[in-house]
Amino acid sequence: MTDSYWLSEPAEQLPRVTCGGPVDVVVIGGGVTGCSCALTLAEAGLRVRLYEARRVASGASGRNGGFALRGLAISYPAARERFGSTAAEALWRFTERSLDRMETLAGDALRRVGSLRLADDEELAAVRAEYEALRGDGLSAEWVDELGSPLAATFRGAILHPGDGSLQPARWVRRLAARAAEAGVEIAEETRIESLEDLEAEHVVIATDGYTHGLLAELDRAIKPIRGQVIVTEPLAETLYPRPHYARHGFDYWQQTPDRRLVLGGRRDRSLETEFTNEESITEPIQAELETFAAELIGEEPRIEHRWPGIFGTTEDELPLVGRLPGRDRVWVSAGYSGHGNVLGLGCGELVAQAILGSPAPELQYFDPARVLYDEAV
Ligand SMILES: Cc1cc2nc3c(=O)[nH]c(=O)nc-3n(C[C@H](O)[C@H](O)[C@H](O)COP(=O)(O)OP(=O)(O)OC[C@H]3O[C@@H](n4cnc5c(N)ncnc54)[C@H](O)[C@@H]3O)c2cc1C
Numbered sequence: 001m002t003d004s005y006w007l008s009e010p011a012e013q014l015p016r017v018t019c020g021g022p023v024d025v026v027v028i029g030g031g032v033t034g035c036s037c038a039l040t041l042a043e044a045g046l047r048v049r050l051y052e053a054r055r056v057a058s059g060a061s062g063r064n065g066g067f068a069l070r071g072l073a074i075s076y077p078a079a080r081e082r083f084g085s086t087a088a089e090a091l092w093r094f095t096e097r098s099l100d101r102m103e104t105l106a107g108d109a110l111r112r113v114g115s116l117r118l119a120d121d122e123e124l125a126a127v128r129a130e131y132e133a134l135r136g137d138g139l140s141a142e143w144v145d146e147l148g149s150p151l152a153a154t155f156r157g158a159i160l161h162p163g164d165g166s167l168q169p170a171r172w173v174r175r176l177a178a179r180a181a182e183a184g185v186e187i188a189e190e191t192r193i194e195s196l197e198d199l200e201a202e203h204v205v206i207a208t209d210g211y212t213h214g215l216l217a218e219l220d221r222a223i224k225p226i227r228g229q230v231i232v233t234e235p236l237a238e239t240l241y242p243r244p245h246y247a248r249h250g251f252d253y254w255q256q257t258p259d260r261r262l263v264l265g266g267r268r269d270r271s272l273e274t275e276f277t278n279e280e281s282i283t284e285p286i287q288a289e290l291e292t293f294a295a296e297l298i299g300e301e302p303r304i305e306h307r308w309p310g311i312f313g314t315t316e317d318e319l320p321l322v323g324r325l326p327g328r329d330r331v332w333v334s335a336g337y338s339g340h341g342n343v344l345g346l347g348c349g350e351l352v353a354q355a356i357l358g359s360p361a362p363e364l365q366y367f368d369p370a371r372v373l374y375d376e377a378v
Helices: 032-043 076-083 085-109 124-136 169-182 217-222 284-298 341-356 362-367
Strands: 023-028 048-051 115-120 142-144 155-161 165-167 186-188 201-206 224-235 245-247 252-256 261-266 304-314 321-324 331-335
Touching: 023 032, 032 048, 032 169, 032 331, 032 341, 076 085, 076 124, 085 165, 085 169, 085 341, 085 362, 115 124, 124 155, 169 186, 201 341, 224 284, 252 284, 261 284, 284 304, 321 341, 321 362, 331 341, 341 362
Parallel strands: 023 048, 023 201, 048 186, 115 245, 201 331
Antiparallel strands: 115 155, 142 155, 224 261, 224 304, 245 252, 252 261, 321 331
């Protein structure tokens, strides 16, 4: 099936809410970011309408690998180099708080089982340095030397991030949307916004990540779509990978579900150029790579029951754009997590909501869209 395993779980009907007439805030995009932002705004008493072109969680939020990781798309040492130790630590702690908040909202859609960042010969020094940097700044991390078969044949060690988790991401975001609707958000599914012009709202929040296209020229330039592909096997006899595992700069990622299916994604580097696209389709070369890798991880060829593509948005510096758009007073954005948006999307959706509510948090400064966007009117 070329559909997301996560989205194949039946969705419950969302509570019906109608605001009628102009609202305080329109949110565009019904993934984790849009739902998070809308929930925080509605809880503060604002009138909010959320538009989703397809169904809630039908974008990357329901098509990803299900890793709930703290941090950013860039490594901790890279964040330290860019922002300094104090700010890097503050950003990591911000995402840890988002994970804790996710745990309070997600119910059984999140399991805090930790994650394993594996290092092969090529990455060993860098991954070990990341471990030292995290520990040096007082952040939790454990070093794992002993890896069982078959991992030990390729990998020399790993960082165990004990607070990370495994998500059923579609269940999680549908739950978040239901919370938002219960708080008073009108959710209009199957409604694509073609232009911001006619939206009757004091503020507009663009939360479309890799599906950002055609709304504003400057966002189309700043956020580039990348396709990721994922497969899911039949339930396996044993649980070999009980937590998220990732390796090779994040190009390979896998984990098993509670019913022992292997979820495996990546291998984008097999064909980097073709994967810079917003075309939501699977391709033979990457699917073949994923199947071969699944057989290596399991020791035999499994039956593949689901295959699907998804699109995420990336920026030049791999940091999201979060905040008000230069030169456009009422327009805000939160997008461009560069493949790392499950936890960041929750946190950054809230950051935008807090800023609209008049209480901008200090973390916003690191994601200011003005670093790459300029005021088109000037
Ligand atoms: C294959 C894959 C694997 C990934 N694995 C992980 C992972 O394991 N861990 C992790 O942290 N991150 C992962 N990511 C990234 C993560 O999924 C995204 O960063 C995150 O889901 C972004 O959420 P979002 O709400 O911002 O955007 P999305 O969930 O993509 O939602 C955007 C929504 O906007 C809607 N939309 C777009 N344009 C319009 C319009 N004009 N009008 C109305 N609606 C519109 C779309 O239909 C879409 O539903 C992965 C991504 C992919 C594709």
